Each structure stands twice: as C-alpha cells, then as structure tokens.
Amino acid sequence: MGTESNGSLDLLSVFLTGIPGLESQHGWLSIPFFTMYIVAIVGNTLIMAAVKTDPALHEPMYLFLSMLAITEVGVSVSTLPTVMGILWLDAQKVDFDGCLAQMFFIHTFSCMESGVLLAMSYDRFVAIYNPLRYTVILTLPRIICMGLGITLKSVALMAPLPVLLKQLPYCHINVLSHSYCLHSDLIQLPCADTKLNSVLGLAIVLSTFGLDSLLIVVSYVLILCTVLGIASGEGRWKALNTCVSHICAVLIYYVPMIGVSVMHRVAKHASPMVHTLMSSIYLFVPPVLNPIIYSVKTRPIQQGIINMFSYKRGLL
Template sequence: MFNSNQCTPKYFLLTGLPGLETVYPWFIFPFCCTYLVAIIGNSLILTVIKKNSSLHQPMYLFLAMLASAELGVSASTLPTVLGIFLFGTNEILFEACLLQMFSIHSFSIMESGVLLAMSVDRFVAIYNPLRYTTILTLPRIAGTGAALGMKSVVLMFPLPFLLKRLPFCGRNNLSHSYCLHSDLIQLPCGDTRPNSILGLCIVTSTFGLDSLLIVVSYVLILYTVLGITSGDGRRKALNTCVSHICAVLVYYVPMISVALVHRFMKHAVPAVRLLLANVYLLVPPVLNPIIYSVKTKQIRQGLIQLILQRKY
C-alpha cells in the first residue's frame, strides 16, 4: 500500500457517511439527480448563450463563465462521490487524488472570481448604463475570463508538488468523499507549514478578498441606486441584481455554514458534517441555473426556444 522509500501511499481511502453505510441505496437517487440537474442545467445555460447572439453581452458572458466553473466543480467531485454511493468504492490513487484536489480548488477559485466580476458588471451597468458596453467590451471580458482561469491555475499549481514531497508514514484515510487540500495536509508526518501558509494565503487572497470586494460593489450599487430619483427606476436597477445576489448567497452561505459547523460543532455526528460538506460543493451548480432561468427573462426565453427547436 505504501512505497517503502518515501512512505508515499499508493492510494487514499475516502469517507462517505460513517454509520450510514446500510442506507447508502437511499442516497443514490438524490445524488444522481443532483449531479444530473447540475450538469444538464449548466450545459443548457452555456448552449443558450452560445446560440443566441443577442445574449453575447457582458452579463451573459460572465454567466457563461460561472456555468463553466460550476460544471468543472461538478465533474471534479462526481467520480468519487458516485463511486462511493453507487459501487462502494472508496479508494483513489495518490496521483488521482492530487489531480482531483487541484481541479476542485481551481474551479472553486474561478467561481468566486467570476462572482466578483459579475458584481462589478452590475455596478457598471447601473452607474453608467450609457457606456456599459463600451467599458465592458468583448476583449476585456475575454481577458477577464483568461485572467481568472490563469489565476486559479497559478495559485493551485504548487500545492500538489508540496504535498508529494511529504512523507505520510502509514496514514491514508481522508475524511471526505473527495480530496481537499485542508484534508490532505492533516495526514503527512513531515513539516506541512509551507502547505498551510500557502493554503491560507490562497484562501485569503481569493475567497476572503473576493467576498469583501463583492460587498464593496453592492455598497456602491446601493449608493448609486439611492441617487436615482424615480422609484420605478430604482426598482428596475435593483431587479437586475437579484439573480446575482442569489448566486452569491448560494455560493457563500453553504461555505460559511460548513466552516461554522467545523469550528463550533466538532462533536457533531460526523455524517452530518460530511453531508454538509457535500452540499457545499453541490448546491451552487444545482441552484444557479435554476435561479437564472427563473429570474432572467432572456435566459428563460432562450431555453424555451431551444426546447422547441429540439422538439420539432
């Protein structure tokens, strides 16, 4: 199981929901439906935006980036989560675990960055609507997407190599149904300070900074909206932000909830904490396509047209 020269495990053992193994069959249908909704929903959003030239505008292009990031998160966790609940397979090769960790965190970082870009997009649209499309041009949007993708890869790139150099000394049991950096650095018996410091820097410079800047963006949006004299104009301006506000809440509330449970409910049933951890990564990819389909008229109409085209 271990390479004798480096104490490197050949595989890790993932954890499903401890104590609930006998009821795993009851989880198969909800988990399969959840992944199906996430993958189909985000794929439809991408297809609608691609096929409708009228949707090739900043707001919808950023939405396409968000859907792509959420597809990446779903695809990263799907093999091991469904492997555990469908087939009872809880082993993952060492290299595959590092790749999954890299993918999950990279797409999550990108998702957070896109939500920040969308908040800036809403501020520009409300603050200076006449110059909206001249400020957020297609090259700038493409550059923003490329920068967010590059940032995610560059920040995460060192972590797998830092982990690979460490001795694990016979420990290979993970506490989730997928590989996370915060989980993996608990196992080595060597010096994990570089990993911990880099991990903290990544969290602070991405999720921490992004959430702070999103709040600042909405403070500026609210200040701008209050300056609109027409009540109807204020309502219309705020209405354009509803979908994005929901997306931000759907992303950050589960994340904060998981952090609070780990911090203040350490003695809670492990299955509860692990179920919340799965929900944290699964909820945004499932709910965001639904939110934007319901709240955004152009997306809703595009979906209806797409369905009717396929029907006939």
C-alpha cells in the same frame, strides 16, 4: 500502513469516506446525489448552449453567466467519479495521484467560481452606475481577458498545493473524511511538518475567497449608493431587480463556505454527519440551484433555452 518514501508514492492509496452512519443506505442515497449531478450538469450546459446560440444573449451579463456555468460544471464533474463510485460500488480506495488531481480541480474550479462572481458584481455595478457606456466599457475582448485572468490566477495559485503534498512522507492509514479529496483533509495525513502547506492554503483562501467576497461587498455598497440616487421608486426597484439573481448566487456560494469554515474551527467534535452535510451543501448546492434561479428569474435566459429547443425541433 508503514512509512511511504517519496519514491513509492505511486503505490500510496487514500481511502475516502461515504456518509457516516448511513453506509448501508448508499444505494438509496445514490438516487438524490445522481439527480443533483444531472440537474447541475444539464442545467448549466443548457445555459452555456443558450448563451452561445442566441445572439440576443451575447451581452456582458450573460457571457459572465456562461463562465459561471462552466465553473459549476467543472466542480460537479470533479467530484462525480468518487462520490458516485462510493455510493454505487463502495469504491473507497483512490490512488494518491488521482486524489491530488481531484483536489487540484475541485479547488481550482471553486476559486474560478469566486472570481467569476466578483466579475459579475462589477458587471452589475457598471450596468447601474453607467448604463449608457455599459457595452463600451465591458467589450468582448475585455470580458475574454477577465475570464482568462481568472482562470490563470486560479491555476497558478492551486498548482503548488499538489506539488508540496507530493514531497511529504506518509506513515499511517490514509483515510479522508469526505467522498472526495480536499486540501484541508490531505494535509492531515503526512507524518511530517505541514506548516508550510497550512500557511500557503490560508494565504490562498485570504487572497481569493476572502478578497473576492470583500470586493463583492464593496461593489454592492456602491450599487446601493447609486440606486439610492435614482429619483423614481420604479427606477430604483428596476435597477435592484437586475441584481437579485446574482445576489442569490453569491449567498448560495459564500454562506455554505463560511459555514464549513466555522464548523471546522468551532465544532470539531460535532457529528461527522454534520461535517459531511455542510461540505456537501457547499459543493453540490450552488451548481444545482444557480441554473434554476437564473432560468426562472431571467426572462432572456428562459427565452434563449426555448428558442434553442424550438430551432432544434424545426430541424427534425
């Protein structure tokens, strides 16, 4: 492909990659991938609907959980068109603007998810450290402000990425290494210096995911110190038990992310299949597992979903 001027970027296309070595199996592979999308979207939507309709779930913990569900639906919907397009239709070609839009939404919702997990760790700290003032500290207006703050921060940080990429010239075959558009992939394509893009991307990662994960660790250190100060063993166990679901959500989110980052740096020559698998785990596993974990582990969520269906059945 010849050099593309900025004036003809609307004609520029990128080519996505399916699962390396398994191109002939895309039809069969579409079944588990589509199943994961259904579980993620339906599961998280059920949690949102249960929190919205059940007054007993109008508490800070469950409001934050519904925010987490929104971000996970956002991530799933952002990747679904290209992933299933490749698996079902072998549609690997995507126009450049569409690719930039997908990149923006994937990274924005991922950043929002990290911020919500941090907010949920603060919620657990307040609930354990000062339970008598829990609902006084985490009022509905404050929760809404936290949600809006997380959203605005994520959008503001990610907005410059597609703008900067749009300014660069592209001069070779634009093939990405995944079934969706990621910033780390796109900055490999221009035939110009992308140092600014790389530095900005690193700064965003450190100021969001890096800082969020550090503050989550600090929150749990404080939670642990508070729990150890509880006199009875039963009280300590009950307090820690309220954090189990959130701890699982944090591990499911950050462990694959760290794995992807490590793979890109220390295992660049590993099989493309390994890189594809790690990236898929990072994007697909949290939205699938979190609604299952919270539905199984959190009895009020179970009851809220049951009540919602019982109410609808009673209207029929």
